Amino acid sequence: MELTQKVKNIQEKWDANFMKTYAQIPVVMDKGEGATITDIDGKKYVDFTSGIGVSSLGYGHKGLVEAIQYQASKLLHSSNIFFNQPHVEAGAKLIALSGYDKVFFCNSGTEANEGAMKIARKYSDLKYGGDRGTILSLNKSFHGRTMASLMATGKEAYHKYFYPLPTGYKYVEKNDIEAFKEALKDETICAFIFEAVQGEGGVYPINKDFIEEAVKLCQEKDIVVICDEVQAGMGRTGKLFGFQEFDIKPDLVTMAKGLAGGIPVGGILADEKVSDVLVPGDHGTTFGGNALAMAAANVVLDELEKPEFLADVAKKGDYIMDTVKSWGLDEIVEVRGKGLMIGIEIKGSASEIEKVAAQKGLLILTAGEHVIRLLPPLVISIDEINKGLEILKECL
Ligand SMILES: Cc1ncc(COP(=O)(O)O)c(C=O)c1O
Numbered sequence: 001m002e003l004t005q006k007v008k009n010i011q012e013k014w015d016a017n018f019m020k021t022y023a024q025i026p027v028v029m030d031k032g033e034g035a036t037i038t039d040i041d042g043k044k045y046v047d048f049t050s051g052i053g054v055s056s057l058g059y060g061h062k063g064l065v066e067a068i069q070y071q072a073s074k075l076l077h078s079s080n081i082f083f084n085q086p087h088v089e090a091g092a093k094l095i096a097l098s099g100y101d102k103v104f105f106c107n108s109g110t111e112a113n114e115g116a117m118k119i120a121r122k123y124s125d126l127k128y129g130g131d132r133g134t135i136l137s138l139n140k141s142f143h144g145r146t147m148a149s150l151m152a153t154g155k156e157a158y159h160k161y162f163y164p165l166p167t168g169y170k171y172v173e174k175n176d177i178e179a180f181k182e183a184l185k186d187e188t189i190c191a192f193i194f195e196a197v198q199g200e201g202g203v204y205p206i207n208k209d210f211i212e213e214a215v216k217l218c219q220e221k222d223i224v225v226i227c228d229e230v231q232a233g234m235g236r237t238g239k240l241f242g243f244q245e246f247d248i249k250p251d252l253v254t255m256a257k258g259l260a261g262g263i264p265v266g267g268i269l270a271d272e273k274v275s276d277v278l279v280p281g282d283h284g285t286t287f288g289g290n291a292l293a294m295a296a297a298n299v300v301l302d303e304l305e306k307p308e309f310l311a312d313v314a315k316k317g318d319y320i321m322d323t324v325k326s327w328g329l330d331e332i333v334e335v336r337g338k339g340l341m342i343g344i345e346i347k348g349s350a351s352e353i354e355k356v357a358a359q360k361g362l363l364i365l366t367a368g369e370h371v372i373r374l375l376p377p378l379v380i381s382i383d384e385i386n387k388g389l390e391i392l393k394e395c396l
Pocket residue numbers: 107108109110111113142143144145195199200228229230231232256257
């Protein structure tokens with residue numbers, strides 16, 4: 001990729017000052033409108049990433065911008081020692097929308113999962129004593145980068161080097177109910193955490209029969225079921241939560257990413273069984289429920305409340321998947337996903353396609369070596385979808 005002087009300067013500054021935690025594509029983002037982003041050299045990109053599932057209402061959404069501007073001028077933050085109105089409103093909306101009993105807001109997906117695992121362990125400790133604290137998760141899952149979430153993540157590559165590792169984690173293959181039954185013979189298991197659609201692991205929707213049976217088995221053993229909806233939640237699959245595709249109700253639901261449309265946020269929803277487990281002193285966060293983040297979340301929740309908004313997400317997702325399948329390209333192995341959470345498994349390198357696509361004006365993601373992952377803003381227009389797909393086809 002031929003870099004302009006502006007981009008070179010930024011890259012140099014980055015290299016001089018930052019830890020090497022990311023391998024960026026050398027594009028410097030400047031502004032956005034709808035689902036189109038413009039870089040600092042004025043080049044436009046159709047965005048099929050939403051900043052990894054975050055910018056659910058796209059860029060420059062009038063209601064979102066106004067709510068953030070208004071709240072920023074009024075009150076940014078006041079801590080959880082006091083109440084603030086956007087916080088209380090967002091919680092009430094989420095409870096009404098989800099049918100859950102209680103909510104807790106934090107700042108990220110990994111933090112939401114940590115909190116959910118704490119709730120599950122305390123629930124189990126109070127009822128059965130401290131020896132029952134193992135968290136069961138699925139191979140190829142992804143639950144975050146902090147120590148407990150990292151351990152719940154069923155991929156060794158994420159654990160390597162960070163010794164000594166926290167104990168009390170166990171993994172099982174997804175969609176294998178016999179293996180799941182075998183795993184549940186371990187009497188120390190207190191919680192089972194899963195994604196309705198594994199995102200980072202390759203965009204794999206979980207099998208309906210498997211998850212319905214697995215949740216039933218957990219309920220029989222009073223094992224707390226946690227659904228990690230950080231990526232699949234907040235309307236991405238065409239439903240408020242990905243698990244709503246199935247006949248299940250997890251005890252705890254974690255979320256983040258799209259919930260505030262671009263402002264850092266996380267959250268945990270709890271059903272009655274576990275909603276009063278935490279008491280003052282057990283858990284908390286300085287920024288959780290921050291007035292600015294909650295003002296943004298309120299706008300997103302107002303959209304998610306509309307059945308036609310979610311129906312449109314589902315429709316656009318089907319349109320993208322059907323179109324990609326209709327190309328009949330030999331390079332494509334499989335197209336899978338739900339709503340606007342789409343995986344295209346290819347024979348070649350997904351990261352190569354990612355780079356070429358960016359050069360041609362399309363932003364996409366990968367999920368492993370051979371999977372192209374698409375997470376467009378939920379508000380993307382058919383026009384933008386068609387433009388993006390045209391570029392993607394050319395790249396493939
Ligand atoms: C399913 C899932 N859980 C947890 C996380 C971690 O979220 P965060 O990066 O906000 O900590 C992610 C991030 O990609 C995710 O996809």
